[in-house]
Amino acid sequence: MKYLRKAWPLYILMLPALLYTIVFKLLPLYGLGIAFKDYSLFNGRDAVDAIAASEFVGLDNFRKIFSEPEFLKALANTFIIGALKLVILFPLPILLALFINEIKQRHLKSCLQTICYLPHFFSWVVVAGIFFNILSTSGLVNSFLQMLGLDKINFLMNGKVFRWVLVVSDAWKETGFSAIVYIAAISSISTTLYEAAEIDGAGRFDRMLHVTLPQLTPSIVIMFILKTGKILEENYQQILVMYNPVVYETADVIQTYVYRMGIGQMDYTLGVTVGLFNSIISFALVLLANLLCKLITGRTAI
Amino acid sequence: MKKPRGFKDPAYVIVSYLFPIILAIIILIPFLNVSAKSFSSSSAIVSGSVFFHPIGFDLSNYSYILDTGLFGKAFANSVFVVIVGTLLSVMTTAMVAYPLSKKELKCGKFFNYLYLFTMVFTAGMIPDYLLVRKLGLSDSLWSLILPGMIWTYNMLILKSYFEALPQEVEESVFVDGGGYFCCFFNFVLPLSKASLASVALFYGVSYWTDYTKAMLYITSQDKKPLQLFLYEIIAQGAVSGDMSSSFTLVSAEGVKCATIVLSIVPMLLVYPFIQRFFTAGMLLGAVKE
Numbered sequence: 001m002k003y004l005r006k007a008w009p010l011y012i013l014m015l016p017a018l019l020y021t022i023v024f025k026l027l028p029l030y031g032l033g034i035a036f037k038d039y040s041l042f043n044g045r046d047a048v049d050a051i052a053a054s055e056f057v058g059l060d061n062f063r064k065i066f067s068e069p070e071f072l073k074a075l076a077n078t079f080i081i082g083a084l085k086l087v088i089l090f091p092l093p094i095l096l097a098l099f100i101n102e103i104k105q106r107h108l109k110s111c112l113q114t115i116c117y118l119p120h121f122f123s124w125v126v127v128a129g130i131f132f133n134i135l136s137t138s139g140l141v142n143s144f145l146q147m148l149g150l151d152k153i154n155f156l157m158n159g160k161v162f163r164w165v166l167v168v169s170d171a172w173k174e175t176g177f178s179a180i181v182y183i184a185a186i187s188s189i190s191t192t193l194y195e196a197a198e199i200d201g202a203g204r205f206d207r208m209l210h211v212t213l214p215q216l217t218p219s220i221v222i223m224f225i226l227k228t229g230k231i232l233e234e235n236y237q238q239i240l241v242m243y244n245p246v247v248y249e250t251a252d253v254i255q256t257y258v259y260r261m262g263i264g265q266m267d268y269t270l271g272v273t274v275g276l277f278n279s280i281i282s283f284a285l286v287l288l289a290n291l292l293c294k295l296i297t298g299r300t301a302i
Numbered sequence: 303m304k305k306p307r308g309f310k311d312p313a314y315v316i317v318s319y320l321f322p323i324i325l326a327i328i329i330l331i332p333f334l335n336v337s338a339k340s341f342s343s344s345s346a347i348v349s350g351s352v353f354f355h356p357i358g359f360d361l362s363n364y365s366y367i368l369d370t371g372l373f374g375k376a377f378a379n380s381v382f383v384v385i386v387g388t389l390l391s392v393m394t395t396a397m398v399a400y401p402l403s404k405k406e407l408k409c410g411k412f413f414n415y416l417y418l419f420t421m422v423f424t425a426g427m428i429p430d431y432l433l434v435r436k437l438g439l440s441d442s443l444w445s446l447i448l449p450g451m452i453w454t455y456n457m458l459i460l461k462s463y464f465e466a467l468p469q470e471v472e473e474s475v476f477v478d479g480g481g482y483f484c485c486f487f488n489f490v491l492p493l494s495k496a497s498l499a500s501v502a503l504f505y506g507v508s509y510w511t512d513y514t515k516a517m518l519y520i521t522s523q524d525k526k527p528l529q530l531f532l533y534e535i536i537a538q539g540a541v542s543g544d545m546s547s548s549f550t551l552v553s554a555e556g557v558k559c560a561t562i563v564l565s566i567v568p569m570l571l572v573y574p575f576i577q578r579f580f581t582a583g584m585l586l587g588a589v590k591e
Contacts, residue, residue: 009482010401017398017452024449025420031429048436102318115326121569123511123529129536129562134332138350180580205314237514241533262428275426286422
């Protein structure tokens with residue numbers, strides 16, 4: 001009683017967030033029931049009401065999605081595009097941070113930082129618009145290729161090339177901003193380490209290799225693990241606006257597939273089943289990543 | 303101190319300058335190209351002769367977009383969502399982060415796990431969609447705000463910041479007969495302006511750039527936020543490359559470029575003011591427990 005007399009304001013303060021969590025985070029979990037039912041919109045008065053009225057079929061829907069070639073393709077694409085981005089895009093911000101740290105002219109440095117951070121603040125729609133523009137058959141890049149006497153490339157319609165469009169546009173948008181965390185980590189390295197290295201005769205390259213990089217390693221490990229954990233969710237906003245039916249074969253990922261099937265064709269059963277599968281894998285990946293992080297660095301990432 | 307000899311250092315320094323400079327150029331070039339096209343005449347755009355400066359200077363792309371009135375409406379919708387959404391998000395996030403930063407809070411662990419769970423396990427697109435429809439929020443601007451109002455990640459950032467605040471101030475408030483409300487509104491919030499601003503930045507940018515919620519929930523033309531408006535203009539010609547009948551007087555590409563520029567400008571205007579919060583925010587995120 002004495003505790004509550006003093007602490008009740010704390011619970012009042014938490015109330016909006018609690019309400020939000022119950023309504024927008026926990027209530028939707030009820031909709032997951034669709035994944036285990038022979039669901040039809042016509043079983044009830046409305047889409048939600050029909051969930052309880054539909055017949056329970058166990059894991060039938062999951063068996064079905066695994067015989068769906070389009071789903072299997074989307075699943076494979078998710079991991080391929082995710083891995084491609086991880087391998088190619090992960091080192092870029094680290095390099096950028098290391099290099100920008102070597103620039104001693106303050107104005108040049110902050111000017112470069114300002115420009116490099118900027119695209120992060122554009123939506124994927126804007127970035128897609130910009131890339132469609134420069135990659136179109138009459139666009140900047142193809143004009144340049146022509147000038148060099150090379151053949152034009154239809155970047156947006158060629159499945160193999162399109163994956164690279166996804167990787168490059170992601171690099172364009174996020175490399176700068178992702179470097180901030182490393183730039184901040186570098187600026188917190190003690191100067192005495194550098195002074196000691198300098199006395200030992202280490203040049204700038206050696207100092208980077210033997211002082212900066214080892215000091216950055218914990219941040220690098222954590223960021224890598226976090227990125228791996230999010231491999232399933234990251235691409236949705238980008239691909240949904242950039243892809244087109246010609247490149248579904250190589251660019252359709254789980255989330256875009258759910259959008260097309262669930263919202264586009266109103267196949268809620270397929271949408272929810274695939275979505276739940278995605279959530280479970282995602283959940284497992286995050287937990288695994290967190291466990292790894294704890295084992296390697298001794299602290300949790302989430 | 304003697305300078306070490308060899309090619310390693312000069313080469314490294316050259317690369318150190320080249321890499322960021324080339325990246326900056328690569329970032330600027332497409333941007334210049336799009337702005338040049340937006341100010342060019344349709345014939346110059348169609349002939350493919352516009353690169354980095356406008357050819358046949360012409361504002362008809364802009365007047366075409368602005369005359370429809372749809373851009374203004376979409377822009378107003380986005381501004382509403384960003385301002386109202388960010389205020390609501392920051393307020394509610396701070397309100398839940400504060401109690402959770404208190405060791406004396408009973409059941410704190412339970413709430414902590416609840417919010418962590420909702421961060422890593424989500425019901426997914428379709429259940430969210432059905433819920434928003436069931437709540438009667440579809441086709442309202444609130445559907446762009448409420449479903450993503452609180453991010454556990456931002457809550458954790460504020461929580462760890464609150465935990466690090468000096469406890470003596472609060473104890474003196476209690477001695478003076480004040481309670482937690484007094485502590486929170488009079489001391490904790492004013493002391494945390496910088497981290498609140500960083501969190502507001504994260505929320506604001508996400509409200510401004512998100513288009514997927516609008517794609518799911520918004521159907522009527524006058525409720526569309528800017529990004530959805532832009533999406534429809536860009537996606538229209540993305541696949542077929544042709545122009546719809548309404549685009550005959552101006553080139554579709556020019557109109558797209560003008561819309562892109564128009565939707566970037568507001569961000570460029572606020573950019574100098576928000577820039578100083580980037581590092582603070584990212585650092586807060588990196589130094590958790």
